[in-house]
Amino acid sequence: SNSVLTITMNPSVDISYPLDHLKIDTVNRVKEVSKTAGGKGLNVTRVLKQLDVPVTASGIIGGTIGQYILNQLDENKVDHAFMKINQESRNCIAILHDDGDQTEILESGPSLSESDEESFLEHFEDQVSGFSLVTISGSLPQGLSTALYSKMVKVAAKHNVPVILDSSNEALRLALEADVKPFMIKPNQDEIAQLIGKEVEDLDDLKDKLATEEIFQDIPWIVVSLGSKGCFVKHIDKFFKVNIPKIHAVNPVGSGDSTVAGLAAGIVNQESPEDVMKRAMTVGILNTLQEKTGYIDINQYKDYFEKVNVVNY
Numbered sequence: 626s627n628s629v630l631t632i633t634m635n636p637s638v639d640i641s642y643p644l645d646h647l648k649i650d651t652v653n654r655v656k657e658v659s660k661t662a663g664g665k666g667l668n669v670t671r672v673l674k675q676l677d678v679p680v681t682a683s684g685i686i687g688g689t690i691g692q693y694i695l696n697q698l699d700e701n702k703v704d705h706a707f708m709k710i711n712q713e714s715r716n717c718i719a720i721l722h723d724d725g726d727q728t729e730i731l732e733s734g735p736s737l738s739e740s741d742e743e744s745f746l747e748h749f750e751d752q753v754s755g756f757s758l759v760t761i762s763g764s765l766p767q768g769l770s771t772a773l774y775s776k777m778v779k780v781a782a783k784h785n786v787p788v789i790l791d792s793s794n795e796a797l798r799l800a801l802e803a804d805v806k807p808f809m810i811k812p813n814q815d816e817i818a819q820l821i822g823k824e825v826e827d828l829d830d831l832k833d834k835l836a837t838e839e840i841f842q843d844i845p846w847i848v849v850s851l852g853s854k855g856c857f858v859k860h861i862d863k864f865f866k867v868n869i870p871k872i873h874a875v876n877p878v879g880s881g882d883s884t885v886a887g888l889a890a891g892i893v894n895q896e897s898p899e900d901v902m903k904r905a906m907t908v909g910i911l912n913t914l915q916e917k918t919g920y921i922d923i924n925q926y927k928d929y930f931e932k933v934n935v936v937n938y
């Protein structure tokens with residue numbers, strides 16, 4: 626099989642309120658409201674679906690907000706198998722106002738316990754063996770241990786299923802420090818700097834740090850995304866710079882998630898390392914060309930794929 630299980634531990638309904646001008650301490654009326662299923666893992670899910678990769682979305686979900694998310698997944702014919710809880714999943718509100726300003730109001734979401742964590746690990750273990758790859762994206766809800774992702778990597782490894790982990794801070798660090806490592810990570814430059822507590826100067830410096838810092842050892846794939854500059858990759862003992870064409874970015878939000886979807890698609894389709902990297906960058910670019918988050922126009926795929934090139938570094 627080539628199916629992917631995506632994990633979103635704190636999904637949301639992302640509400641967008643466009644306003645000409647945000648007035649404080651009074652009423653703002655909004656006409657064009659959009660409400661979409663959000664959370665980084667659900668962006669990955671949507672893009673995998675558009676890449677024709679069989680995908681199932683999992684994680685923790687609850688309440689009427691959770692049901693709204695599940696209904697949207699159903700409408701888009703996305704399979705899902707979340708663990709249900711008795712608390713409400715969250716709303717995340719973005720107010721778009723005054724020519725490009727964005728004011729966000731983000732709920733923290735459910736507050737969970739150790740027993741929720743144990744139940745989820747069982748839920749995950751029950752489902753994981755049916756998939757060829759797992760992607761884990763984003764942060765953890767309150768109350769769960771920062772070691773949860775490292776535990777999930779271990780459970781997946783027990784069933785020989787590789788994990789792509791796209792997270793940050795302590796949850797990422799603990800997964801990298803564990804005995805059983807993730808198969809792939811996709812940090813951006815900030816996340817690399819955060820992990821080692823040092824700024825990265827340039828690509829030579831990045832290569833040096835990926836090669837020597839203890840925390841980066843024994844991870845088969847480290848894909849450091851560099852926004853409009855493409856990405857820098859460590860794969861086993863080789864290093865690559867992937868160059869991408871100059872484009873007019875419309876909305877880059879979710880490009881990292883789209884890149885993860887491209888990486889996952891390349892891996893489950895058993896493409897060559899070069900093609901995996903090219904596919905990931907192409908999908909990231911296609912997302913930045915769209916207004917919508919976690920959305921690509923697959924008809925543009927071939928044109929951009931041909932303009933991405935991988936060089937040994």
Ligand code: ATP
Nearest residue numbers: 813850851852853855874879880881882906909910
């Ligand atoms: P996010 O957190 O917004 O999802 P990220 O920081 O994880 O993003 P980026 O490095 O910004 O990820 O973007 C991932 C990939 O998307 C890049 O490697 C590139 O292929 C594409 N991309 C992002 N921004 C641009 C841009 N301005 N022009 C062209 N491609 C872009």
